[in-house]
Amino acid sequence: MTDTDLLHLATQLQRDEDARHKHGARFLPFRDTAGNWTLGWGRNIGARGISEEEADFLLGNDINDAQHDLARTFTWYPPLDSVRQCAMVELCFMGLETLLSFRKALHAMSTGDYATAADEFYDSNLPKHGQWGPARTRRVCGMIRTGEWQR
Numbered sequence: 001m002t003d004t005d006l007l008h009l010a011t012q013l014q015r016d017e018d019a020r021h022k023h024g025a026r027f028l029p030f031r032d033t034a035g036n037w038t039l040g041w042g043r044n045i046g047a048r049g050i051s052e053e054e055a056d057f058l059l060g061n062d063i064n065d066a067q068h069d070l071a072r073t074f075t076w077y078p079p080l081d082s083v084r085q086c087a088m089v090e091l092c093f094m095g096l097e098t099l100l101s102f103r104k105a106l107h108a109m110s111t112g113d114y115a116t117a118a119d120e121f122y123d124s125n126l127p128k129h130g131q132w133g134p135a136r137t138r139r140v141c142g143m144i145r146t147g148e149w150q151r
Contacts, residue, residue: 013041066092073100076110084114087143091121094132102126109144118145 001009029045032038037046050058066089070077073096077088088109091099100106105120118141126137142150 010041062093063089069096074106074110076112080109081147083143083147083149087140090140114144114147118142 027040029037029039032042032044036044039045043050067085070085070088070092074088077085080088091102102121102124105117105124108114108117108120121144122137122141126132126141139150142148
């Protein structure tokens with residue numbers, strides 16, 4: 001297949017698939033006519049999934065989106081040290097709306113009272129949100145408390 005043919009094929013597939021699932025600038029999973037979970041330009045994610053390279057690319061985009069959301073939402077986020085910024089990005093992965101529900105912890109973050117912020121995140125049943133387990137909760141709260149990477 002020539003490069004021109006490949007470009008034409010990609011354009012055709014994008015046009016054919018676009019009306020079914022693209023909502024604004026976002027692609028959302030949908031069930032195709034055969035009932036398969038599909039994403040993007042006709043990717044059967046139920047059968048093919050995604051590669052590690054694709055997952056890494058999506059992760060990079062998700063980290064960038066979280067950083068942008070945090071900087072837009074909290075004036076105190078950009079001046080944080082790098083480790084605490086990373087902890088906040090990880091917290092933002094549960095969703096910005098969910099993160100906003102941790103009012104006491106966020107207030108403590110805004111005043112630089114990192115020990116209280118860590119305690120508030122820890123005591124607020126953080127593991128109930130998303131895939132948070134006790135080890136992840138301790139690690140992220142430790143990062144907030146100390147500004148150092150935790151194991």
